[in-house]
Amino acid sequence: MTLALEANQLGKKYGKRWALQNCDLHIPEGGVTGLVGLNGAGKTTLLHLGVGLLAPSTGSIRVLGETPAPNATALIARIGFVAQERPLYHSFSVKDTLTLGRKLNTTWDNDLAERTLARLDISLKTTVGKLSGGQRALLALVMALAKHPRLLLLDEPFANVDPLARRELVRLFMDAVASNGASVVISSHHIADLENICDRLVLLSRGQVKVEEDLETFVTSHKLLIGPHDDFERIASEVSVIQAGHTGRQSNVFARLSGPFSDPRWVVQDLSLEDIVLAYLDTQSPLPMPNNHSQQEVAR
Numbered sequence: 608m609t610l611a612l613e614a615n616q617l618g619k620k621y622g623k624r625w626a627l628q629n630c631d632l633h634i635p636e637g638g639v640t641g642l643v644g645l646n647g648a649g650k651t652t653l654l655h656l657g658v659g660l661l662a663p664s665t666g667s668i669r670v671l672g673e674t675p676a677p678n679a680t681a682l683i684a685r686i687g688f689v690a691q692e693r694p695l696y697h698s699f700s701v702k703d704t705l706t707l708g709r710k711l712n713t714t715w716d717n718d719l720a721e722r723t724l725a726r727l728d729i730s731l732k733t734t735v736g737k738l739s740g741g742q743r744a745l746l747a748l749v750m751a752l753a754k755h756p757r758l759l760l761l762d763e764p765f766a767n768v769d770p771l772a773r774r775e776l777v778r779l780f781m782d783a784v785a786s787n788g789a790s791v792v793i794s795s796h797h798i799a800d801l802e803n804i805c806d807r808l809v810l811l812s813r814g815q816v817k818v819e820e821d822l823e824t825f826v827t828s829h830k831l832l833i834g835p836h837d838d839f840e841r842i843a844s845e846v847s848v849i850q851a852g853h854t855g856r857q858s859n860v861f862a863r864l865s866g867p868f869s870d871p872r873w874v875v876q877d878l879s880l881e882d883i884v885l886a887y888l889d890t891q892s893p894l895p896m897p898n899n900h901s902q903q904e905v906a907r
């Protein structure tokens with residue numbers, strides 16, 4: 608089976624400092640993978656390795672079955688990459704930008720680009736520098752989509768984008784997934800948005816892959832357990848504890864369950880993806896609040 612992105616013991620060092628280390632990834636084709644992690648976790652570095660802008664220091668990376676490199680033109684033609692800075696020529700008109708896209712890409716679909724921009728109310732005559740930040744984000748995504756890529760690598764596409772433009776961005780790349788089975792890897796700090804659009808999650812922490820999993824399995828296997836403090840040790844031996852907070856008599860246990868859980872002394876509550884990811888990223892952070900308990904009740 609060809610994978611959209613595969614990494615084996617992948618590492619990248621800038622000078623003496625490791626930005627990524629010992630990363631193993633197996634992202635299948637045809638879905639949307641969310642890439643999350645705190646600032647500096649290595650998300651951009653991973654995407655740049657994926658598109659061949661960087662070379663690995665150790666290990667290997669393969670994208671759509673090939674090794675990325677700056678001169679791997681056949682592979683680059685199959686990847687749509689939207690960089691965090693959305694590098695566009697500000698002095699160009701939108702039309703000139705499309706012309707450049709057409710000249711650089713043999714698979715360029717100008718009809719698709721023009722139709723999409725018209726729907727987004729972005730005039731071809733406008734100078735790129737005069738577009739708003741959100742409009743530039745949309746233009747950058749349209750440029751990536753007009754190549755009809757097999758794989759879209761999107762680095763923080765939602766940064767500085769208003770909620771309406773964000774919805775539009777999501778619709779655009781979900782269309783690409785639905786219509787031609789493209790794969791998408793999207794790095795974002797908007798975890799709540801990712802919960803709605805991704806079917807897979809990669810969580811990076813300090814340059815290492817902490818989680819790579821089907822998103823639904825990841826979310827449904829984590830629960831908040833609320834029960835008596837004097838029963839905590841027993842429960843902690845039965846489930847995998849991610850975080851725990853205690854008051855005098857109550858324990859709030861953020862746990863990963865391996866199967867159905869039912870215990871008359873413990874209340875089980877669902878967690879959002881954001882709650883779970885934040886707990887993994889910062890085990891010092893307070894537990895997510897159960898709906899009807901105040902912050903003070905879970906003071907450690």
Ligand SMILES: Nc1ncnc2c1ncn2[C@@H]1O[C@H](COP(=O)(O)OP(=O)(O)OP(=O)(O)O)[C@@H](O)[C@H]1O
Pocket residue numbers: 621622625626644645646647648649650651652653
């Ligand atoms: N060109 C560079 N030279 C030196 N160090 C770098 C360079 N680019 C990134 N780094 C370092 O590598 C680490 C990972 O950075 P990276 O940009 O990949 O993180 P990120 O997860 O994308 O962060 P953010 O969410 O802030 O965009 C950081 O410690 C960063 O300081």
